[in-house]
Amino acid sequence: MFGFLVGTLSLIGLIKVARWGRYGRHGGPRRWMLRRLFQHLDTTPGQEKVVSEVVDELQRKAWAARETFFSARGSFAKAVAGEHFDGAAVDASFETQQAAVEELKKAVREGLGKVHEALNPEQRKRLAELIEFGPGRMHGRCGGHFGHLHGMHRHGPMGGPSAVNL
Numbered sequence: 134m135f136g137f138l139v140g141t142l143s144l145i146g147l148i149k150v151a152r153w154g155r156y157g158r159h160g161g162p163r164r165w166m167l168r169r170l171f172q173h174l175d176t177t178p179g180q181e182k183v184v185s186e187v188v189d190e191l192q193r194k195a196w197a198a199r200e201t202f203f204s205a206r207g208s209f210a211k212a213v214a215g216e217h218f219d220g221a222a223v224d225a226s227f228e229t230q231q232a233a234v235e236e237l238k239k240a241v242r243e244g245l246g247k248v249h250e251a252l253n254p255e256q257r258k259r260l261a262e263l264i265e266f267g268p269g270r271m272h273g274r275c276g277g278h279f280g281h282l283h284g285m286h287r288h289g290p291m292g293g294p295s296a297v298n299l
Contacts, residue, residue, distance in 0.1 A: 163188070164299035166268075173263070174256045183251040187244035194240040 167188065171181050208226035212219040249257060 169268075170263070174252065174259055176256065177250075180251045180256075184248055187247050190245055191237075191240055194237045198230075198233040198237045201230055205230055 167181075167185065170184070176184070177225075205226040208222050214225075226230045248260070252260060
């Protein structure tokens with residue numbers, strides 16, 4: 134349940150960032166990030182079109198999932214407002230949310246496949262590094278602002294696992 138909640142909040146945050154980019158100056162942060170990505174990957178206009186289409190499709194799917202999550206609030210409210218708790222309404226709402234998550238997962242899987250096909254091996258390698266380590270790689274940093282502490286997070290005093298990893 135906790136993972137579901139964290140995932141939901143992350144998705145809502147992603148949607149807010151994507152929405153803000155839609156209304157910002159010169160395409161906002163989202164378009165700025167895409168331009169930076171295209172520069173980093175050294176993409177062709179055809180590749181950029183594929184990536185942009187995938188991002189737009191994922192934004193639409195994420196928006197639809199967001200709407201599903203917010204509409205669940207009404208179902209939950211009705212479930213607790215009545216004379217008796219309506220567990221079936223809560224279950225139905227969760228099933229609707231799960232279907233939206235599955236649709237988003239499918240869109241992400243298909244979108245990543247399209248991007249994979251559009252990129253050459255070197256570009257795929259660069260994109261994989263960005264996905265794994267974050268955008269700090271585009272700026273020459275290793276793992277973000279705290280990359281220099283990376284080893285300290287992985288190992289304890291004698292080279293063994295730290296409490297963070299346990």
